[in-house]
Amino acid sequence: MTTRVGIVGAGASGAGAAYALREADAEVTILEKSRGVGGRAATRRKNDCRYDHGANYVKDGGERTDSLLRELGDDGLVDVEEPVWIFGGDGEIREGDDDEAHKWTWTEGITQLGKRLLDRTDAEVRKGTRVERIAREGSGDGTDAETWTLADTDGETHGPFDVLLLTPPAPQTAALLEATEWDDDRLETLTDAVSDVDYRTIRTFVLDYDFRESYPWYGAVNVDDGHEVGWLSREECKEGHVPDGESLLVAQMAPDWSADRYDDPIEEAGADAAELVADLLGDGRYADPEWMDDQGWRYALPEGGADEETVRSAEDAGLFFAGDWTVGEGRVHRALWSGHDVGERIGDGAGDAAEDGN
Ligand SMILES: Cc1cc2nc3c(=O)[nH]c(=O)nc-3n(C[C@H](O)[C@H](O)[C@H](O)COP(=O)(O)OP(=O)(O)OC[C@H]3O[C@@H](n4cnc5c(N)ncnc54)[C@H](O)[C@@H]3O)c2cc1C
The missing domain is CATH 3.90.660.10 (Polyamine Oxidase; Chain A, domain 2)
Structure with missing residues (x-):
């Protein structure tokens, strides 16, 4: 069965993850609060000039x-x-x-980075969509399987997703975890670890x-x-x-x-x-x-990075994280590869699910 992947954030890490998943048996949906992609690798045009006003x-x-x-x-x-x-x-x-x-x-x-990565995928990018709540729910398909559903600030819901990847900067990811309904001890540990990154x-x-x-x-x-x-x-x-x-x-x-x-x-x-x-x-x-x-x-x-073991502790429940704070360095390529590596792990899981004949 095709794995439904929801990604919050279309910065270098979110785009990198989608790129790594481009040939996997996965249906990727990206929710991005801005009107464009690239996140902090951003470009603006004004008065015949074009300038990279985030990452240089x-x-x-x-x-x-x-x-x-x-x-x-x-x-x-x-x-x-x-x-x-x-x-x-x-x-x-x-x-x-x-x-x-x-x-x-x-x-x-520099915004071309995100655009070019995403142009080479089938990912659907829902721009202008600010996620504010997350819930872990029964999939309703008569099995024990659970999925992730998201709600945005306009009251729209997105999902269900088998896999959820959160890529906003740590304080924004921590706020999302605080607004997550999931009856599991790991949620608090994760929220604490992510909140620690300034x-x-x-x-x-x-x-x-x-x-x-x-x-x-x-x-x-x-x-x-x-x-x-x-x-x-x-x-x-x-x-x-x-x-x-x-x-x-x-x-x-x-x-x-x-x-x-x-x-x-x-x-x-x-x-x-x-x-x-x-x-x-x-x-x-x-x-x-x-x-x-x-x-x-x-x-x-x-200022640093979150503990890697904690960050990866919920992957078996389909909850993943990527971004510069997961590697502890504010650099575009580090964010990109953090997302790409997570995308490959998700893709490997998607392959396993397909081989299981689900
Ligand atoms: C001024 C400045 C200069 C820099 N200079 C350099 C440089 O020269 N070289 C370099 O390598 N790095 C530089 N960096 C660092 C680099 O830009 C970042 O480390 C990298 O772009 C981070 O990518 P990311 O995907 O982790 O996060 P982001 O690019 O922040 O992507 C996260 C995305 O999530 C979205 N988002 C957040 N919350 C939500 C929500 N609730 N719902 C939906 N979407 C949401 C955001 O809009 C964003 O698009 C600079 C950064 C800044 C700010």
Whole structure:
């Protein structure tokens, strides 16, 4: 019997899981609260510019990721060639030991990762669907089998699913577990383990200018947590993102600054961020961008990971987890492979069920 798989979240991990299941005997449904796919590997378009305002690029340095990305098509694949430099609290940008690994995105933006993975599957993606409750129920087919049913914030139900995979950041997954009806001791242990994973907050500002300077670096990262700017990069280094003669900076503010200023209006917080960027670059023109955009990432990067044994403890009941918090590192490729590995495990189970002649 075909295994019905429900996946919450169409970020790198959810898309990676669906991709791994593309040839399994499984019917995959993805529920995603946003209107697009990709999660924190996100791209936006505005005023003829395109910019990756969450993750900047996919960088692994290993052959596994490079060959998967090529498998998804070389067209529009961009390798950002300029290096990432470093700066400390003193604001002096200097050369670091960039490892020269590929830094991948696409001319159409990093959101292509999720799109391309999902385009190669038969998964149904229900966008604009925010899951708020989960229930474990009898399947009603006259057997002891139980299935998972989900309810969204519009009161619609989804399922039943034989297998459920949760991929939102840990605090959002913990909230879903708290809203789960399942008469099993593992639920509390799981909820506690997932709740333990904290996230750093980042507020991103996108600053556009009608001039372009050249620098020897694509990005610069603060390495001592001593600066209000955590990361600064030049989106014009990515082919197809910024019209000639313009520049577009992506400034990711440090976690403390981001948490303090999370809800401040963009006019105020953005102006302060632009001043900090101008100071960092030693050029007052950057304090006065042509236009700005912003995005708050409440759950930007996990501080650690959840205990693996606990995270996997409910797999025999068809409950799986994936995402950067399951591997303890906020990196696109780690999230992608965490989902892919779970997808393969689910696919193996689906194969077993099919062989059992169910
Ligand atoms: C500002 C910033 C910069 C970064 N820079 C880099 C970088 O340069 N390189 C790098 O490798 N990594 C970077 N990262 C980290 C990287 O983006 C993440 O680790 C990775 O994308 C996480 O993927 P995921 O699938 O685990 O989670 P997500 O991408 O968060 O996916 C989870 C999905 O679940 C959805 N969801 C949540 N709750 C619900 C619900 N209740 N119902 C339905 N859907 C729900 C969300 O909308 C989301 O689409 C950065 C992150 C941020 C925020």
